[in-house]
Amino acid sequence: MLDARKSAILRKVVTEHIETAQPVGSSHVVQDPAIDVSPATVRSDMAALEREGYLTHPHTSAGRIPTDKGYRFFVDNLSDAPLLDPASHEQVATFFDRAHGELERMLRDTSRLLSQLTDHAAVVVAPAHEVLTVRSSMLTRLGPRVVLHVAVLSNGSVEKHSVEMEERTTDSEVAAASALLADQLCGHTLGRAAAPARTGNGPVDVLLGALHAQIVDGARPAPETEEVYVGGAARMAQQFAAVDQVREVLSILEQSFVVVSLLHDVLSTGQSVAIGTENRVESLAECSLVVAPYEVDDEVVGTIGVLGPTRMNYPQALAAVAVVSQRLGRQLSSG
Amino acid sequence: MLDARKSAILRKVVTEHIETAQPVGSSHVVQDPAIDVSPATVRSDMAALEREGYLTHPHTSAGRIPTDKGYRFFVDNLSDAPLLDPASHEQVATFFDRAHGELERMLRDTSRLLSQLTDHAAVVVAPAHEVLTVRSSMLTRLGPRVVLHVAVLSNGSVEKHSVEMEERTTDSEVAAASALLADQLCGHTLGRAAAPARTGNGPVDVLLGALHAQIVDGARPAPETEEVYVGGAARMAQQFAAVDQVREVLSILEQSFVVVSLLHDVLSTGQSVAIGTENRVESLAECSLVVAPYEVDDEVVGTIGVLGPTRMNYPQALAAVAVVSQRLGRQLSSG
DNA sequence: CCCCAGCGCTCGGTACAATCGAGTGCCAGG
DNA sequence: CCTGGCACTCGATTGTACCGAGCGCTGGGG
Numbered sequence: 001m002l003d004a005r006k007s008a009i010l011r012k013v014v015t016e017h018i019e020t021a022q023p024v025g026s027s028h029v030v031q032d033p034a035i036d037v038s039p040a041t042v043r044s045d046m047a048a049l050e051r052e053g054y055l056t057h058p059h060t061s062a063g064r065i066p067t068d069k070g071y072r073f074f075v076d077n078l079s080d081a082p083l084l085d086p087a088s089h090e091q092v093a094t095f096f097d098r099a100h101g102e103l104e105r106m107l108r109d110t111s112r113l114l115s116q117l118t119d120h121a122a123v124v125v126a127p128a129h130e131v132l133t134v135r136s137s138m139l140t141r142l143g144p145r146v147v148l149h150v151a152v153l154s155n156g157s158v159e160k161h162s163v164e165m166e167e168r169t170t171d172s173e174v175a176a177a178s179a180l181l182a183d184q185l186c187g188h189t190l191g192r193a194a195a196p197a198r199t200g201n202g203p204v205d206v207l208l209g210a211l212h213a214q215i216v217d218g219a220r221p222a223p224e225t226e227e228v229y230v231g232g233a234a235r236m237a238q239q240f241a242a243v244d245q246v247r248e249v250l251s252i253l254e255q256s257f258v259v260v261s262l263l264h265d266v267l268s269t270g271q272s273v274a275i276g277t278e279n280r281v282e283s284l285a286e287c288s289l290v291v292a293p294y295e296v297d298d299e300v301v302g303t304i305g306v307l308g309p310t311r312m313n314y315p316q317a318l319a320a321v322a323v324v325s326q327r328l329g330r331q332l333s334s335g
Numbered sequence: 336m337l338d339a340r341k342s343a344i345l346r347k348v349v350t351e352h353i354e355t356a357q358p359v360g361s362s363h364v365v366q367d368p369a370i371d372v373s374p375a376t377v378r379s380d381m382a383a384l385e386r387e388g389y390l391t392h393p394h395t396s397a398g399r400i401p402t403d404k405g406y407r408f409f410v411d412n413l414s415d416a417p418l419l420d421p422a423s424h425e426q427v428a429t430f431f432d433r434a435h436g437e438l439e440r441m442l443r444d445t446s447r448l449l450s451q452l453t454d455h456a457a458v459v460v461a462p463a464h465e466v467l468t469v470r471s472s473m474l475t476r477l478g479p480r481v482v483l484h485v486a487v488l489s490n491g492s493v494e495k496h497s498v499e500m501e502e503r504t505t506d507s508e509v510a511a512a513s514a515l516l517a518d519q520l521c522g523h524t525l526g527r528a529a530a531p532a533r534t535g536n537g538p539v540d541v542l543l544g545a546l547h548a549q550i551v552d553g554a555r556p557a558p559e560t561e562e563v564y565v566g567g568a569a570r571m572a573q574q575f576a577a578v579d580q581v582r583e584v585l586s587i588l589e590q591s592f593v594v595v596s597l598l599h600d601v602l603s604t605g606q607s608v609a610i611g612t613e614n615r616v617e618s619l620a621e622c623s624l625v626v627a628p629y630e631v632d633d634e635v636v637g638t639i640g641v642l643g644p645t646r647m648n649y650p651q652a653l654a655a656v657a658v659v660s661q662r663l664g665r666q667l668s669s670g
Numbered sequence: 671c672c673c674c675a676g677c678g679c680t681c682g683g684t685a686c687a688a689t690c691g692a693g694t695g696c697c698a699g700g
Numbered sequence: 701c702c703t704g705g706c707a708c709t710c711g712a713t714t715g716t717a718c719c720g721a722g723c724g725c726t727g728g729g730g
Binding site for chain 1: 674679682
């Protein structure tokens with residue numbers, strides 16, 4: 001553990017570097033009123049902090065910049081309770097007061113909001129289907145052997161699934177199956193529907209069996225089936241100096257599967273921040289991820305997050321993510 | 336109009352600049368076997384081309400680069416019939432042979448394909464709803480005063496629309512309205528459904544009226560309601576030198592409304608390419624847009640496009656866009 | 671024992687000059 | 701009309717000098 005002065009110095013280096021994007025020298029550090037010693041003393045402490053792995057220098061005659069470990073210590077021990085500034089708070093409040101309409105649109109707009117608040121890229125993972133119950137269900141015949149299943153879930157989202165059959169089907173068979181399937185599904189979650197009862201009508205039974213298998217299967221939660229809304233990629237671009245970095249981060253953001261896995265990885269370690277190389281993805285070695293789950297009706301159903309350079313304003317990002325996740329959850333809850 | 340030699344010189348400057356991203360000097364130009372004169376002659380012709388507005392100079396002692404007008408002349412008069420290389424052709428073929436499943440997924444993947452083929456950002460605008468007929472329709476009660484309408488269209492896409500009512504509704508009223516509305520809509524396009532007949536049942540009539548108005552309204556074609564799939568933003572980033580440019584283009588791509596308007600603007604002028612400032616958007620002054628409509632069952636229903644720097648390989652982009660739009664249309668057609 | 675003023679050192683950044691070379695415009699002669 | 705030749709321009713590169721921010725170390729003082 002670090003003593004009080006070293007902590008103060010580390011904190012100052014981190015906050016200063018976040019603000020200026022420049023290496024921080026001892027003379028800058030002593031401008032902090034909390035540090036009442038001479039630059040020389042600060043230098044010796046900074047050398048110690050460097051030996052212990054919290055700081056580095058880009059070259060001999062430059063100031064210090066934090067390492068991932070330095071940021072980590074800052075986030076865990078040195079940052080104040082994350083508090084959002086009143087203007088942003090206001091913005092979140094009016095956003096959710098006015099929010100209405102389609103779920104997809106709201107999630108997309110939420111990702112934009114979060115990006116605006118933090119000036120980084122924002123990610124919103126749609127609520128998992130496994131906790132939602134089916135409100136209504138319908139089958140439609142699209143072609144001789146193609147049937148589309150549409151389910152409206154309890155939060156108003158629509159889940160569709162096209163199923164290709166071995167045998168040709170008729171309108172009447174599909175209609176019969178539709179009614180039976182609706183009975184089976186309504187009020188249950190998609191993933192846990194009861195197996196269909198036999199009707200004695202051969203083709204309909206086959207149809208129902210195939211549908212049931214595919215629907216339950218398709219609803220199994222997996223990173224590659226989750227829907228993700230990414231907002232503010234343009235804002236993120238501004239945060240990086242080199243086009244190459246931008247390209248790499250963009251290419252990650254385009255693979256929604258990777259994004260979801262990343263968020264889940266972070267949450268599964270019980271953390272809400274992943275700094276630099278703590279992300280398992282090499283091209284994100286200079287990025288940090290701030291995440292929070294959101295709860296609908298007291299159950300965790302989704303995740304939101306912010307992705308930016310390691311040099312990010314963690315307290316602000318944490319605060320924004322916390323507030324937005326909480327309001328988003330409340331918005332989607334039935335109460 | 337330009338004489339043969341000037342044309343050849345312009346063509347060489349354009350192709351060379353597209354390849355190298357560097358200003359092209361007279362000595363490079365004469366390496367083209369089609370140009371059998373001395374550098375001095377080329378220089379004088381290039382000076383003429385500059386006076387006429389086809390070329391510029393970044394500075395006195397540099398080679399020439401094409402202006403927007405130069406690119407335009409190249410695209411209109413100098414480029415060979417756009418032909419896709421066999422490998423890409425193969426790629427398109429196998430892509431569409433394997434393509435199946437959800438419409439959304441296919442469109443998203445198509446935008447990725449197009450981006451891969453061209454190394455630029457690609458845009459796919461979903462088929463317009465106005466030419467699709469309703470295959471089935473269903474109402475679901477989400478709350479005391481909220482009703483969700485779900486329609487399955489003839490190509491398998493699902494259109495949903497939540498409607499907030501003045502009055503509370505009951506399950507049975509909604510069910511009644513659902514059946515009536517389904518009769519009304521099935522086989523027609525969403526935008527042109529007949530007005531609902533009066534049932535004599537007060538609440539149901541009110542419900543039907545409100546629904547009908549909102550559904551027809553919501554289906555009216557407008558840039559802001561079109562769905563857009565953008566792919567390959569990361570690839571695009573690589574094409575630009577400055578982060579600022581990347582940011583600006585990204586921020587355009589994030590506003591799907593703007594993207595759709597741009598594509599429509601281009602098509603409405605009867606062109607398939609918009610070069611530099613021909614785009615009305617200031618931040619795209621250094622970008623070009625290559626677009627093509629696609630037809631489903633012999634009717635134009637959507638647009639695809641490629642967005643990159645003005646310094647783009649137009650023949651290749653045109654070829655890719657043409658082939659993909661054609662195959663996409665065929666894929667979505669009922670035949 | 672901790673602190674700190676002072677000193678010598680390191681190195682990136684800037685400023686400036688010299689040089690290089692790709693490329694131009696122009697002209698006179700074939 | 702084309703072209704070889706020539707003077708000129710100007711960005712890019714290289715080299716040099718210098719400045720200054722910042723460091724580590726050390727020896728003296730509270």
